[in-house]
Amino acid sequence: MDQPILESVCTMSMRFLLQSLLQSLLRLLFGLWLVAGAASAMAQTPGELVIGKGWTFRLLPGNAQLASHPEAAAWKAAAVPGTVHTDLFANKLVPDPYVGAPEASLQWIGLADWEYRTRFDAPRAAQGSARSDLVFEGLDTYAEVWLNGDRLLAADNAFRTWRVPVQGKLRAKGNELRIVLRSPITRLLPQVQAMPHKLAGNYPSPYGDEPADAMTGNFARKPGYHYGWDWGPRYVTAGIWKPVVLQSWDVVRIADLQLRQDHVDAARAEMTAVLSADVVRGGSFDLRLWQTAPDGKRSLAAQQRALLRAGDNRVELPVHVDHPQRWFPNGYGAQALYRYTLEISDGKAVVASKSTRTGLRSIALRRDADDKGRSFYFTVNDIPVFAKGANTIPFDMFQPRVSKAQLRSVLQSARDANMNFLRSWGGGYYESDEFFDLADELGLLVWQDFMFGGGMPPAYEDAFRANVIAEARDNVRRLRNHPSIALWCGNNEEEIAWKYWGPGQAMMKADPAFATKVWSGYVQLFGTDLRKVVAEEGGGVAYWASSPSDDLAEAANTPASGDMHYWEVWGNPAHPPSKYLEITPRFMSEYGLQAWPVQRTIDAFAKRGEQGIATPVIEAHQKFLAGKGNERLMKYVDYEFGETSDFNAFVYLSQAAQAEGIELAALHHRANRPFTMGSLYWQLNDVWPGASWSSVDWFGRWKALQFHARRFYAPVAVAALRDTAGHTTVSLLNDRPHAVRGELRLRVMTVDGKLLREERKPVELAPLSATRMAEYADADLLAGAAPASTIAAFDLQVVGEPAARGVVYFKAAKQMTWNDPRLQATLRSSSDGYVLDLHADQLARAVWIDFGDIDADVADNAVTLLPGESLSLRVRSKAGLASLRKSLRVRTLADILAGPAGL
Numbered sequence: 021m022d023q024p025i026l027e028s029v030c031t032m033s034m035r036f037l038l039q040s041l042l043q044s045l046l047r048l049l050f051g052l053w054l055v056a057g058a059a060s061a062m063a064q065t066p067g068e069l070v071i072g073k074g075w076t077f078r079l080l081p082g083n084a085q086l087a088s089h090p091e092a093a094a095w096k097a098a099a100v101p102g103t104v105h106t107d108l109f110a111n112k113l114v115p116d117p118y119v120g121a122p123e124a125s126l127q128w129i130g131l132a133d134w135e136y137r138t139r140f141d142a143p144r145a146a147q148g149s150a151r152s153d154l155v156f157e158g159l160d161t162y163a164e165v166w167l168n169g170d171r172l173l174a175a176d177n178a179f180r181t182w183r184v185p186v187q188g189k190l191r192a193k194g195n196e197l198r199i200v201l202r203s204p205i206t207r208l209l210p211q212v213q214a215m216p217h218k219l220a221g222n223y224p225s226p227y228g229d230e231p232a233d234a235m236t237g238n239f240a241r242k243p244g245y246h247y248g249w250d251w252g253p254r255y256v257t258a259g260i261w262k263p264v265v266l267q268s269w270d271v272v273r274i275a276d277l278q279l280r281q282d283h284v285d286a287a288r289a290e291m292t293a294v295l296s297a298d299v300v301r302g303g304s305f306d307l308r309l310w311q312t313a314p315d316g317k318r319s320l321a322a323q324q325r326a327l328l329r330a331g332d333n334r335v336e337l338p339v340h341v342d343h344p345q346r347w348f349p350n351g352y353g354a355q356a357l358y359r360y361t362l363e364i365s366d367g368k369a370v371v372a373s374k375s376t377r378t379g380l381r382s383i384a385l386r387r388d389a390d391d392k393g394r395s396f397y398f399t400v401n402d403i404p405v406f407a408k409g410a411n412t413i414p415f416d417m418f419q420p421r422v423s424k425a426q427l428r429s430v431l432q433s434a435r436d437a438n439m440n441f442l443r444s445w446g447g448g449y450y451e452s453d454e455f456f457d458l459a460d461e462l463g464l465l466v467w468q469d470f471m472f473g474g475g476m477p478p479a480y481e482d483a484f485r486a487n488v489i490a491e492a493r494d495n496v497r498r499l500r501n502h503p504s505i506a507l508w509c510g511n512n513e514e515e516i517a518w519k520y521w522g523p524g525q526a527m528m529k530a531d532p533a534f535a536t537k538v539w540s541g542y543v544q545l546f547g548t549d550l551r552k553v554v555a556e557e558g559g560g561v562a563y564w565a566s567s568p569s570d571d572l573a574e575a576a577n578t579p580a581s582g583d584m585h586y587w588e589v590w591g592n593p594a595h596p597p598s599k600y601l602e603i604t605p606r607f608m609s610e611y612g613l614q615a616w617p618v619q620r621t622i623d624a625f626a627k628r629g630e631q632g633i634a635t636p637v638i639e640a641h642q643k644f645l646a647g648k649g650n651e652r653l654m655k656y657v658d659y660e661f662g663e664t665s666d667f668n669a670f671v672y673l674s675q676a677a678q679a680e681g682i683e684l685a686a687l688h689h690r691a692n693r694p695f696t697m698g699s700l701y702w703q704l705n706d707v708w709p710g711a712s713w714s715s716v717d718w719f720g721r722w723k724a725l726q727f728h729a730r731r732f733y734a735p736v737a738v739a740a741l742r743d744t745a746g747h748t749t750v751s752l753l754n755d756r757p758h759a760v761r762g763e764l765r766l767r768v769m770t771v772d773g774k775l776l777r778e779e780r781k782p783v784e785l786a787p788l789s790a791t792r793m794a795e796y797a798d799a800d801l802l803a804g805a806a807p808a809s810t811i812a813a814f815d816l817q818v819v820g821e822p823a824a825r826g827v828v829y830f831k832a833a834k835q836m837t838w839n840d841p842r843l844q845a846t847l848r849s850s851s852d853g854y855v856l857d858l859h860a861d862q863l864a865r866a867v868w869i870d871f872g873d874i875d876a877d878v879a880d881n882a883v884t885l886l887p888g889e890s891l892s893l894r895v896r897s898k899a900g901l902a903s904l905r906k907s908l909r910v911r912t913l914a915d916i917l918a919g920p921a922g923l
Contacts, residue, residue: 067145069266071138071197075100077107080133080200089128095137101158101420103259104134104201117417118708119625121640123253127229130246130256131205137198142190142266149268150300152190154197156182158262161242162202168195177241178261179450179471179491186266201258205229208236217531219538220523221475222447223248226646229256237475241487244447244473245414250644251703251712255417262420272305272328273298274374277362279501280559284344284382284401291339291380293322295362297372302329305364305371309337312359314345321360346401347379347503349440350463351735351755353401355379357460357503379460379503385562393580394570396606397697398465398506404788406690406755407441407465407698408733409434410715411610414448414707424454429720430705431455435462437715437726438733442466443567443609443700446512447473450495459504466504467609467700469567470550472511476518480541489549496557508554508563510546513585515566516577518542547572567609579603583698585610589681590713594652596659597681598744604692611685612702614644614653615678615725616671617717620873621709624719632667641710649711656681661917662834669916675724676866676913678713679882682725683732687739687826690732691751693790701729724868724882731824736760736785738816740826746798748828750814754785761785762818764793768801771809771837771863773887777801783816798830809837811863813886827884833865838918843867843885845910847901854895854904860885865913872907874899 079085079092086093096111108114108129115122146152156165158178165173165184168191172184212218212234221235225248230236237247248254267273278294293309304327311321322337345356361375381401388395398405415422415430434442442459444451446469459466470492478484499505518524518539527535546565554563565572570582577584584605589595590613597613616622622631622638630637633654639647650670654663657673660680664670682701689699706718715725731737735755742748754760761784768777785791801812807830816824829836841864846857856869856878864885869878876897885891897904 067143067149067268069140069143069146069268071140071264071266072100073138074140075136075138075260077104077134077136080135083133085128085132089132092132098136099420100136100138100260100264101262103160103257103261103418103420104129104132105255105257106418106421107259117253117255120630121637123255123640124227126255127225127227130254130258131203131229133203133206134201134258135198136201136260137196139194139196140266141193142195143268146190146266146268147192149187150270151185151273151298152187152266152268154184154186155265155267156184156260156262157265158260159199160201160257160259160261161204161240162207164200164202166196166198166200177487177491178243179241179495180487181494197264199260203256203258204240204242205236205256208239209234212236212239217527217534219476219478220517221247222473223250223254225254227254235475238477239484241471241491243414243419243449243471244475245707246417248643249447249707250649251413251710251714252417252643252707257418259420269300269372271300271366271371272364274362274364274372275332276497277360277374277376277501278497278559279339279360279376279378281378281380281382282560284346284380286346286401287343289339289341289344289380291341293337293339293360293362295333295335295337297328297333297335297364299328299330299333302327303366304328305366307335307337308363308365309339310361310363311339311341312361314356314358341380344380347381347460348403348463349400349405349465350435351438351440352403352405352463352757355461355463376501377457377460378501381503383503383506383561385507385564392695393578393606394582395694395697396582397694400465403757404694404697405440405465406693406788407607407700408686408690408755409439409441409443409464409700410704410729411443411445411700411702412451412704413445415705416718417707419449422452424458426720427452427455428458430716431458431462431464433716433720433722433726434464434704437729438735439729440465441506441698441700442704444468445473445703446471446509446567450499453498456499456502456504460502464504465506466502467507467509467567468499468505469509469512472514474511474513474517476514476523476538476542477545478538478541479545480537485541485545485549488545489553492550492553493557496553500557500559500561505558505561508550508558508561509567510550510563510565512567514542514546515569515572516585519576543572579605581606583607583609587611589685590614590652590656594655597656597677597684600681600685601688601741601743605689605696607696607698608685608689609698609700610702611682612713613656613678613681614649614711614713615674615723616653616711617706617709617714617719617723618675618721618870619668619671621717621719621721622671623873625709633665633670638667641708643710643712653711658834660833661913664916672868672911673916674711675868675882679724679728683728684741686729686732687737687753688741690737690753691739691741691749691790691792693753693788722881724866727880727882734822734824736762736816736818736821737824738764738814738826739790740812740814740828742798742828742830746830748796748798748801748812749792750794750796750826752783752785752791752793752816754787754789754791757787759784759787760818760821762816762821765815765817767813767815767886768803768805769811769813769887770805771811771887772839773862776805776810777803785818801828802830806837807831808835811886833913833917836917838914840918841885841887841912841914843910843912845869845908847895847905847908849901850894852894852896854897854901856893856895856908857890858885858893858910859890860887862887868911869893870909870911871897871899871904872909874903874907876904
């Protein structure tokens with residue numbers, strides 16, 4: 021090879037090698053740059069540290085309660101989230117607040133000031149981040165917060181989220197977070213006592229911790245039920261009741277992602293994704309919104325290049341969904357749910373993201389004028405929905421220990437009982453995200469009160485109203501994406517209390533100027549301020565000023581317009597349940613009858629020797645009439661069944677009276693569709709174990725009412741309603757959005773099984789209807805038979821629907837002829853558990869199946885068997901067949917009314 025050629029080849033080879041090396045080096049550097057960029061982007065994504073470990077608490081030094089309770093002076097382990105009461109109990113400093121009768125001895129806790137503290141290390145990301153906030157999702161209630169000796173916050177509202185910047189105040193190691201919780205009673209009592217005319221409260225304390233004429237609960241933005249109610253104890257607790265979180269970020273924090281539904285129908289959903297972002301440094305960002313459909317398919321729903329400025333930003337992204345899978349309430353369709361994830365990118369990597377879930381549906385509150393007044397009902401996807409359900413109260417006196425499993429159990433019970441609507445009552449707290457996630461999944465619409473349970477608040481104070489407005493924005497924003505939200509309501513019973521129960525009239529006589537000021541403040545808060553918050557933040561969900569009301573019309577709690585609470589049955593003047601048939605409302609949002617829970621629940625808080633109709637422990641768990649509620653309850657037992665001195669029989673009869681009375685009212689409401697479009701009884705659940713209006717007790721066990729509700733709320737049902745004049749009206753009910761066909765059967769028979777009359781008739785029921793089929797006088801049905809020993813049974817059979825039945829009794833049970841029904845109960849094994857076979861030779865009314873202390877799930881209970889009828893029920897239990905047979909007990913009404921009750 022010639023030298024010049026060789027030199028040329030070598031030069032080219034060296035050049036190629038150098039180029040290759042240079043390209044490799046550039047690729048390496050570029051890769052390192054990408055990794056560094058990704059690491060930087062990851063560091064810029066908001067990070068969170070939940071400060072939930074290492075907490076301790078004590079009674080605040082210098083507090084007046086130390087003299088009598090020195091045991092609470094030393095630092096003890098605490099749970100956060102938690103409450104003072106549960107921390108004291110966990111450290112064995114107080115007895116179980118639910119067992120026995122310790123309530124009076126625990127009132128000192130609500131008069132004391134408490135101190136909580138912990139130490140935490142700041143994550144490296146937080147130390148170097150441009151922004152860091154301490155976020156307190158729930159402080160109950162008057163709380164002073166200190167970080168490393170510096171006071172950060174003075175909170176005064178248990179329902180608000182408090183956010184405090186802490187960049188530059190964090191140490192790498194050993195940050196001390198200290199929170200002092202002041203007694204709301206001792207904090208507020210001096211100013212309340214100084215008022216020349218007091219605002220009426222709810223339930224005066226019987227324990228002397230605050231005067232009866234100077235109640236402080238109205239003035240505190242704190243769960244009202246803590247001060248005691250007629251279904252729960254007085255435990256004025258305090259605590260860090262929701263998580264404490266350190267949030268850190270360098271670029272942007274997504275404060276909120278609203279999925280506003282502008283228009284939804286079967287063809288198309290028009291939505292707007294509204295981004296609220298806190299930006300550290302302004303710049304241009306890419307926004308991408310990803311949609312995950314109910315079937316799991318993921319797609320890009322919207323994208324936009326946006327210029328975000330430093331500070332707060334609001335950006336709207338239009339979203340269109342063709343042929344959406346819509347969300348429906350239980351009984352009307354599926355609960356399809358979409359998930360949306362918003363990603364913010366700086367052009368290199370994602371710097372922030374947020375995900376939320378919703379169901380696509382249209383919802384409206386209809387208030388149409390007619391010749392009697394104005395309607396009150398909800399449409400979902402243009403379907404008029406008859407609201408079937410109950411009111412919910414808090415699930416525990418101490419909210420932080422409410423588990424998702426507990427919520428799921430109770431809400432599943434609501435769905436299983438054919439409910440589609442719950443009213444979340446305003447004397448507790450705004451329910452958790454878990455509660456609403458479950459409501460979304462189960463198809464339960466929610467009427468959400470703002471947290472005013474009764475007693476006039478000081479809404480004439482500008483600072484008080486401003487505090488409530490901030491609280492309202494926090495919670496409406498937190499919950500507005502849930503398709504289950506049907507209504508925001510200003511308060512519970514405050515309007516009717518002021519207008520009709522005496523406080524307003526008394527105040528107007530004592531101090532007209534102050535009374536006018538109080539009412540003007542009320543109208544401002546509930547008529548204007550909260551309405552504006554819902555209009556601005558609620559995504560189109562309706563607002564209602566109070567329950568019951570006609571939205572601040574002059575008259576409230578009237579059948580012609582608006583919603584009603586009806587308490588002349590049970591309350592004053594304590595009419596019998598038959599009075600329900602005389603009241604036909606537009607929407608009944610409260611009515612109820614009380615009952616004791618099952619024996620196993622009572623045994624959990626009272627020993628058998630402590631149990632009796634008027635024993636101290638039982639009265640301690642009967643909160644109506646300050647412990648004397650069993651006198652009222654006995655009156656309702658006596659209306660139908662007669663009095664008893666036996667506590668075990670009293671418990672059983674109380675459940676039967678409750679179930680039959682509420683069934684009468686609910687079927688009356690349903691039979692008057694479309695004039696009446698809602699029936700929500702008081703109440704679904706319990707706050708502790710005791711006597712109450714609930715149908716599901718604190719342990720999740722069903723009372724007789726819950727089993728009855730599954731039948732009287734069934735989509736297809738029969739209402740055979742007999743009034744006190746001896747007139748029976750039979751209506752057939754169809755909540756399905758399509759017509760159904762079936763057969764209606766009438767049988768008149770004696771209690772021992774002699775058939776006196778039988779008729780069968782084919783029927784067709786229109787969609788979403790109540791059809792009045794027949795009316796009878798007693799003489800028409802009895803045809804000379806003895807009313808004390810005769811019944812009429814109306815059975816409705818529709819293909820694809822459970823059988824429905826209405827039984828008419830012509831005398832109160834205590835006036836009827838009762839024989840031994842010769843009820844046979846045989847338990848046998850089956851492929852998926854056990855089967856209980858029942859057969860009655862004669863009428864077996866109010867059959868109750870019980871397995872004592874053994875956990876056993878019976879498919880149905882509180883049933884009535886006609887003469888000669890058999891019934892097979894599934895039973896599921898981990899116990900063996902022999903144990904179940906040994907513990908099985910089946911009781912009927914005849915066991916009490918035809919002979920002595922057994923224990």
